[in-house]
Amino acid sequence: MLRYGDGELPAFQELYRRHSQGLYRFVAWRSPRRSWADEIVQDAWASLHAARASYLPQPQASFRTYLYQIARNRLLDLLRQRGEQPEAIDAPETLADDSATPQQSLERRQQQALLHAAIAALPYEQKEALVLQQFSAMSIADIAVVTQAEPETVKSRLRYAMQKLRAQLTQPAGAGEPT
Structure with a gap:
């Protein structure tokens, strides 16, 4: 993230490769509507991009924690805006196993x-x-x-x-x- 903050695009690509699937799963499990997951994840990456120059790692938190916190805050904001409670979730899709009977x-x-x-x-x-x-x-x-x-x-x-x-x-x- 520090390299990305310095303008290295390949550093962002690596962050995205490492964290995009986990972030999506986290949001999909938490979101009361599956359709919101894409929007929240996209907003989280956009917020990360906007904050790249001012990012300072916190000693008690990893980059992943920082990213998930951005997504969680965006989800809570969206819930408040829509007057919904963060109670229900749609379970994420699971992968099929082609070798199973x-x-x-x-x-x-x-x-x-x-x-x-x-x-x-x-x-x-x-x-x-x-x-x-x-x-x-x-x-x-x-x-x-x-x-x-x-x-x-x-x-x-x-x-x-x-x-x-x-x-x-x-x-x-x-x-x-x-x-």
Whole structure:
């Protein structure tokens, strides 16, 4: 990023190559509308471009944390502008496995649907921390910076999220449904 701030275009291309897919996944998991993901990601890269000359790395945060924080702030701004709550998400599409049998593909899609539904049912803060850790491979410290929460709070959110996911995913089929 420092090289890009000095005007090196190949440095931006490398940043984009390294971080574009992870940023998109992060936004897609958080956005209440899939159609917003492209807009938010594009805005995040544009904001990064605008701030390139004044970028100074923070000792407690990596470049990725800085980029995700830009995207998160843009998402929250968009939600406020549209009068929406950051509660619901559309789960991102998953990649198909060409080597799987039709039965294996069906089972995998069913498992993914259950997992996505369980994640979607988590409280917003827990879902956010879980997605950052599990799908963006962020550390507790980086998640704390992105979410503007204390590291201990992040740990608690992750612990509660995992407990709720385990409980949800280990319930026998049909448990809790009216008879």
